[in-house]
Amino acid sequence: MSAKRTRLYKDKNLHKINSISELSGLPFTTKEDLRGAYPYGGLAVSEDKIIEVHTTSGTTGKPTLSFLTRKDLNESSKAISEAWRAFGITKNSKVMFIMSYGLFSGAALNTYAIQSIGAFVLPAGIQPVKTQVDFMVEFGIDTVIATPGFLLYLYEWMAANDFDRSRLKLVRAIAAGEVYSNKIRREIEKKLKIKVFDHYGLCEVNTGIAYECDKMQGLHVIDDYVVPEIVDPETGKVMPEGEYGELVLTSLKKDASPIVRYKTKDITRIIPGKCPCGRHRIRIDRIKARVGETLFIKGIKIDPYELRDFIREYLGKSFFGGDMQIVVKDNDIKFLPKIFLSLVQNDEKIIKSLTEKIYEQTRTRFIVEHADPQFFNREKNNKVKFIHHE
Ligand SMILES: [Zn+2]
Structure with a gap:
């Protein structure tokens, strides 16, 4: 990105950009651009101005970085605190993070934002579930931030341990970190008796x-x-309002790591009209999918999130935890794609009937296998994983 950015800065036409609509004349920034600039290539201030850095949790190649100056950190806290106020957080709230701190931006930047409201933050990070539940009870936590997979697992843990729900003061959760449907949201709300908010970044x-x-x-x-x-996502052309496409973001207030037209790979749309709450902010829909995550198996297009929700719904109470792993090999006639998931009890009959139901639903033969919950290393990474073997 540094090369591109240098070119942009030298381009006198850049000065002519004076309205948001003219943004579309600028090139996109991609994850590859950012990786190519690692570590300091994308930095737009001198190194002595930066006070913190965050990285993405990318599994391949170099991570992408986001640097912050003191001003960036203040602006970020101000921006994110607007979200937390909308969730109902006040200076009296007690918030606990069940997410990794480390180099990931989610937990750290949100913590600063919540503290700027004056609320209490318990930075639990990754701990065994029992420890998390003990913290919630002992500190009177009213808000948790976790992945939807973890929240479902939390309910199962409570049910399996005859935990008395009334010991918790929990009223809301912010579920983030993976794509989840409204159906899953309602399930979490009903099971844990809380309100679940989505938060994107x-x-x-x-x-x-x-x-x-x-x-x-x-x-x-x-x-x-x-x-x-x-x-x-293919042509890069701006879509008409209300239509789905890839979300592209440009930062307006970042000094250290400004970003122009970043292709997020997240599929959503801009919702026309005003929200009944009266806020004037532009609204986007909940993230529907990620570009490139649609599976093509033997010529059949499969949305992995729909498949996941179908399986969750079909298994109901027999399904242990929110995790599963789908292993596919694109365009290989002989390879049978596999789905690993955990059942409460490994039952051949359930596996067989699920296999048939998945076939009816997708017209694709999957091998379904029960896996021990430990297989997913749930407390560290509560995600549905799609593994493509080339
Ligand atoms: Zn609203």
Whole structure:
């Protein structure tokens, strides 16, 4: 990106950009651009101005970085705190993070934002579930931040351990870190007797930049901090308002790691009209999918998230935990794709009937296998994994 950015700065035409609509004339920034700039190539201030760095949790290649100056950190806290106020956080709230701190931006930047409201933060990070539950009880936690997979697992843990729900003061959870449907959200709400909010952000641009209000009609983008655009992921053309495409973000207030037209790979749309809550922020829909995560198995297109939700719904109480792993090999006629998941009890009959149901649903033969819950290393990474073997 550094090379591209240098070119941009030298381009006198850049000065002519004076309205948001002219953004579309600028080139995109991709994850590959950012990786190519590792470590300091994308830095737009001198090194002595930076006070913190965050990285993405990318599994391949170099991580992408986001640096912050003191001013960046203050601006970020101000922007993200708007989201936390909308979730109902006040200076009296007690918030616990069940997410990794380390170099990931989500937990750290949100912590600063919540503290700027004056609320209490318990930075639990990754701990065994029992420890997390003990913390919640002992500190009177009313809000947790976790992945939806963890929240479902939390319910199962409580049920399996005859835990008395009334010992918890929990009223809300912010579920983030993976794509989840409204159906899963309602399931978590019903089981844990809490309200679940979606919160969107990504390290490259800034964590926590779009949030749901209590009307739950899309996510309000903090649009004086980042500018959202929706483009066709193939052609890059800006989509008409209301149509789905890839979310592209431009930062307006970042000094150390400013970002122009970043292709997020997240599929959503801009929701036309105003939210009943009265906020004037641009709204985006909940993230529907990620570009490139649609599976093509023997010529059949499969949405892995729909498949996951179908399996969860079909298994109901027999399904242990929210995790599963789908292993596919694209375009190989002989390879049978596999799904690993955990059942409460490994039951051949359930596996067989599920295999048939999946076939009816997708017209694709999957081998379904029960795996020990430890297989997913759930407390460290509560995600559905799609593994493609080339
Ligand atoms: Zn609203």
